[in-house]
Amino acid sequence: MKALSKLKAEEGIWMTDVPVPELGHNDLLIKIRKNSHLRD
Known part of the structure; x- marks a missing residue:
């Protein structure tokens, strides 16, 4: 399944494939169908 992951100690998140828990x-x-992110 897809997941948003914080992989590094820097700005940004990455979409990764992870096993279903x-x-x-x-x-x-x-299941989240839509989302949004606002940046200041």
Whole structure:
């Protein structure tokens, strides 16, 4: 699945492919269809 990751101690985040996590009894996995980011 796709994830936004902070990989380095510098500005920016990167979109990475990560494995789907195993869910426990009290866990929830949500799918985000759209998002936005505003930069000051």
